[in-house]
Amino acid sequence: MANLQISDALLVKDYMAGNESALAVLIKRHESKIYGFIYSKVADREISNDIFQDTFIKVIKTLKTNSYNEEGKFLPWIMRIAHNLIIDYFRRSKKMPLFRETEEFSIFSVMSDNTLTIENQIIADQVEVDIRRLVEELPVDQKEVLIMRMYQDMSFKEISETTGVSINTALGRMRYAIMNLRKIIDKHQIVLTN
Numbered sequence: 001m002a003n004l005q006i007s008d009a010l011l012v013k014d015y016m017a018g019n020e021s022a023l024a025v026l027i028k029r030h031e032s033k034i035y036g037f038i039y040s041k042v043a044d045r046e047i048s049n050d051i052f053q054d055t056f057i058k059v060i061k062t063l064k065t066n067s068y069n070e071e072g073k074f075l076p077w078i079m080r081i082a083h084n085l086i087i088d089y090f091r092r093s094k095k096m097p098l099f100r101e102t103e104e105f106s107i108f109s110v111m112s113d114n115t116l117t118i119e120n121q122i123i124a125d126q127v128e129v130d131i132r133r134l135v136e137e138l139p140v141d142q143k144e145v146l147i148m149r150m151y152q153d154m155s156f157k158e159i160s161e162t163t164g165v166s167i168n169t170a171l172g173r174m175r176y177a178i179m180n181l182r183k184i185i186d187k188h189q190i191v192l193t194n
Helices: 008-016 020-042 045-064 074-095 118-136 140-151 156-163 167-188
Strands: none
Touching: 008 020, 008 045, 008 074, 020 045, 020 074, 045 074, 118 140, 118 167, 140 156, 140 167, 156 167
16 A cells, blocks of 8 residues: 555656566556556457557566656656557558458448449539528528538638637537528428439
8 A cells, every 4th residue: 555655756766776566556556547548449358458568568668778758747658658559559450451251241342433423423413503502592601601611621710710700609600500501401391412
């Protein structure tokens, strides 16, 4: 119980001086927080365990080479290492997706051709024309924000600076524009599909 009172900084110093049990105290102290963080991002026990172990392998290597700079931020440092390893995991898994053929899943369902047929292109064009016509029915302030956001790909901060209103006002106008578009679509029983 006395070990719980020793600061992380002192335990790190003790470990770097050769006291192996100091690391065990650090791991025990922070394992639930670190593992919980990893699991919340990965949602897989085995992968979480692997990333947790890799995190402490990096910690040990850094401490053993005296590369750690103690600034009283041991836990945030470990969390950053874990975060980086999680990102590495997702990058690796994204580059090499694993597909297994089962009764419910066929690789051919993923390999479909997404190019539009002439018919689908005509429908998509018509939907675009219909949406633009609907946007014209909106009040000017709502239409302005919707066009800036959806067609000019502006952030709400950029919209607020351009229009001279607060970000919350721009957000509100966008919300009302979408609500009003839904009302117009329902009122006229318009079907927008492609």
